[in-house]
Amino acid sequence: MKKLAILGSTGSIGMQTLEICRNHPELVVKALAAGSRIDLLESQIREFAPELVCVFKEEAARELAVKVADLPVRIVSGMEGLIETAASSDADILLSAVVGMVGIQPTIAAMKAGKDIALANKETLVTAGHIILPLAKECGARLLPVDSEHSAIFQCLQGNQGNSIAKILLTASGGPFRGKKKEELVNIRPEDALKHPNWSMGAKITIDSSTMVNKGLEVMEACWLFGVKPDQIQVVVQPQSIIHSMVEFEDGAVMAQLGTPDMKLPIQYALYYPERKYLPGKRLDFYDLTEIHFEKPDLQNFPGLALAFDAFCCGGSMPTVYNAANEWAVAQFLQRKIGYLTIAESIQAAMEQHSVKKDPDVEEILVTEKETYEFLNRRYGQGIL
Ligand code: NDP
Numbered sequence: 599m600k601k602l603a604i605l606g607s608t609g610s611i612g613m614q615t616l617e618i619c620r621n622h623p624e625l626v627v628k629a630l631a632a633g634s635r636i637d638l639l640e641s642q643i644r645e646f647a648p649e650l651v652c653v654f655k656e657e658a659a660r661e662l663a664v665k666v667a668d669l670p671v672r673i674v675s676g677m678e679g680l681i682e683t684a685a686s687s688d689a690d691i692l693l694s695a696v697v698g699m700v701g702i703q704p705t706i707a708a709m710k711a712g713k714d715i716a717l718a719n720k721e722t723l724v725t726a727g728h729i730i731l732p733l734a735k736e737c738g739a740r741l742l743p744v745d746s747e748h749s750a751i752f753q754c755l756q757g758n759q760g761n762s763i764a765k766i767l768l769t770a771s772g773g774p775f776r777g778k779k780k781e782e783l784v785n786i787r788p789e790d791a792l793k794h795p796n797w798s799m800g801a802k803i804t805i806d807s808s809t810m811v812n813k814g815l816e817v818m819e820a821c822w823l824f825g826v827k828p829d830q831i832q833v834v835v836q837p838q839s840i841i842h843s844m845v846e847f848e849d850g851a852v853m854a855q856l857g858t859p860d861m862k863l864p865i866q867y868a869l870y871y872p873e874r875k876y877l878p879g880k881r882l883d884f885y886d887l888t889e890i891h892f893e894k895p896d897l898q899n900f901p902g903l904a905l906a907f908d909a910f911c912c913g914g915s916m917p918t919v920y921n922a923a924n925e926w927a928v929a930q931f932l933q934r935k936i937g938y939l940t941i942a943e944s945i946q947a948a949m950e951q952h953s954v955k956k957d958p959d960v961e962e963i964l965v966t967e968k969e970t971y972e973f974l975n976r977r978y979g980q981g982i983l
């Protein structure tokens with residue numbers, strides 16, 4: 599039996615994780631958390647019977663408590679509740695699939711409480727990797743990647759521990775606007791950017807995939823998880839999303855992990871690592887697969903990727919500025935308050951005005967996030983977040 603706490607259970611990754619639990623009764627759900635979608639949470643509580651549930655929004659948490667008053671479940675709310683949900687149940691493993699920097703503190707709390715972490719929430723590593731990695735070592739917590747590229751790299755490294763990585767080939771689909779020039783991207787609307795060619799995901803990461811900011815976040819995530827430098831990462835566009843990433847070793851051998859695009863594979867691998875379990879679904883047919891093709895990423899028309907390399911090389915609080923500016927801009931874009939190209943522009947503007955703090959602690963990371971939002975609100979005259 600393996601006991602799980604799931605943060606972000608109503609989201610794309612969270613629901614796919616529950617689907618895996620449904621097929622594997624030995625995976626027992628002890629705690630769940632979400633932002634505000636209480637109808638879905640209620641049905642999850644009735645099906646999986648967790649002991650503890652957090653709804654971030656206090657009012658929604660109160661409403662949910664009334665709905666499930668007939669059940670032996672405790673409902674908590676806010677950041678305190680989220681931290682408690684991540685750390686206090688007797689779960690062995692925390693699957694963190696919340697979106698954004700809200701994941702930092704619960705992840706830290708869960709590691710301190712001795713839990714392994716299956717991490718989908720890449721924003722936590724991007725902004726606090728310098729805290730998370732040493733802490734995982736100190737606490738003996740395993741950090742198991744859920745992001746498909748990082749899971750692929752992790753799978754390629756099995757049996758190769760001790761051999762140093764020459765290069766990581768981080769694959770990217772290129773998103774729905776691959777091949778388009780800036781002039782053609784100016785008038786992109788949220789509904790255009792929300793259509794990903796290969797993956798069905800939450801709104802924020804779908805926009806991030808279209809701007810290549812997702813790949814930028816993944817470059818930073820890979821640097822932390824695999825202890826490589828940014829110049830050891832080569833982003834390779836592979837539009838069919840069949841190769842999920844590759845590792846080149848010192849002798850020139852390249853290992854790759856391939857499969858049909860299905861997030862349940864990396865989620866299940868993280869939950870059962872190092873075991874592999876049967877996963878229903880479509881298999882690759884190499885006779886059908888007439889070609890896999892590769893391209894260089896277009897850094898001119900998708901500047902979000904190059905800015906990520908700059909942010910990571912600068913280090914300290916700069917990756918937080920990159921990430922926070924992107925979170926701000928994506929939220930604004932989804933509300934039609936800024937244009938599509940302003941997403942990357944906002945990141946660049948926020949990075950240019952920032953004075954880097956070296957080795958920021960969690961409080962300084964959160965202050966940097968707030969200052970970045972304030973800067974962008976002033977600059978673009980908006981008032982959200
Ligand atoms: P979704 O938007 O689909 O889901 C986000 C989840 O987080 C929802 O359950 C949402 O709850 C919850 N949430 C949001 N804010 C809070 C909060 N303040 N407190 C508690 N819960 C909150 O996102 P995805 O599942 O697509 O992505 C989740 C993470 O995984 C992201 O970091 C993403 O980058 C990463 N990832 C996702 C992949 C994918 O295929 N989807 C692939 C690789 C990585 P509610 O529904 O109530 O708002």
Ligand code: MG
Pocket residue numbers: 745746747816
């Ligand atoms: Mg990914």
